[in-house]
Amino acid sequence: METSVPGLEGHTCGCSCAVGRRSQAPSGGTASGLVAKVGEMLSSSVSNSPLTFMAHGAPKPSGSSLSSSSAGGLNLSRDLLQRSLVLFFVGTFLALVLNLLQIQRNVTLFPEEVISTIFSSAWWVPPCCGTAAAVVGLLYPCIDSHLGEPHKFKREWASVMRCIAVFVGINHASAKLDFANNIQLSLTLAALSLGLWWTFDRSRSGLGLGITIAFLATLITQVLVYNGVYQYTSPDFLYIRSWLPCIFFSGGVTVGNIGRQLAMGVPEKPHSD
Template identity: 70%
Template sequence: MATLDPKIRKTKSLLKRGVVLFLIGVFLALILNLLQVQRNITLFPAGVLGDFSLSAWWVPPVCGTAAVCIGLMYPCLDVRLGEPLQGKCEWSNVIRCIAVFVGINHASAKMDFANNLQFSLTLAAMSVGLWWLFDRSRSGFGLSLFIAIIATVATQLMVYKGVYSYTEPDFLYVRSWLPCVFFSGGVTIGNIGRQLAIYENEMQKEHSS
């Protein structure tokens, strides 16, 4: 039984981190949806978007599941690439990262720009700035970029399949901010996952000492 102890502790640690990441992903999805609904009210004609609670009830659970995958992958990828968990990653830093992430989404919902290109470039600069301020790791940038590409393609496929419906003139405008939101979201969830891993490692060291 003694030999199973470390494995059991590791499994419990992963489960705890997974539950926390899932809840955070669901919570952020609900908040960001409210921001985007505010934007959509001004951008889209009435009836273009389906009711969130009915037509897209599955979005928060999917975001929660994605948060679990991303939050657990980040520290594992750091170890494999030889990048130790960032020394600057503290809970206060993580909270600031979340605040900036929500701010980026708030900007996408509230700010008006002269054209789509200016809007996209501004959000892209803000997203890269988020990574520079709170991450600066190769693994973080690469994984967040990969997540942004895959999630954007998946979202657009759902649009084509009719899961979401936008009017054609507005479709490109909506697509323009998706990669930035997914990229900054990946960085944010990744930092949360790293901090949870650091916290669990410290707790395990205390128990073993």
């Protein structure tokens, strides 16, 4: 005859059920935790992948930035064209006036068949000098920007006008002054040309470009005179006069200062290191 104890049986059943529930709960919780952790790892790996970064994180060019860059390029081209035209007309005018002084003093002689303007000069002289002035005037601020040394000495139009006046005076002296020989005149004009550079420029780029322009222009003039296009009276430096490089040097410095002044206010391009 078996005797059952109700309390003990209920207690045993409750304990077993509780133990079963406790044994099932951690397994379910562990599985759900693993699933959540795997999901986080997958999401983080996808978000950090290069394709996702390229698709979502890389900046895309907007229409406003493209339009602003195109507008800036258009304004720069328009400014460059305007400066070129101004420099061309300045060079043409100076060539007409200064060449007239040389012809009146019989320093420069052109064949009669090529003289066709009211200034008694060859037709090709003004456009050639105007083109050269445009090239030189644009080259000076470009070299300053490339070297990273912007010219800041006497940057005002009053100084530029005085520089032009001194340049015209040097040309007038070359035609009017009478020395015992051309060597003395050449030394005098060389001192005046260096004084012009020191007074209105004082930059290494201006000095270097002035010397380069004087050399190239003198070489071209020698070739033209050798081929009989025109000639100089009393040549003492091969086919030309020895003071002519001084005129080209002072002219390069003068036109360079005009080009630098015209370039003021134009935004410079950033330099890439």
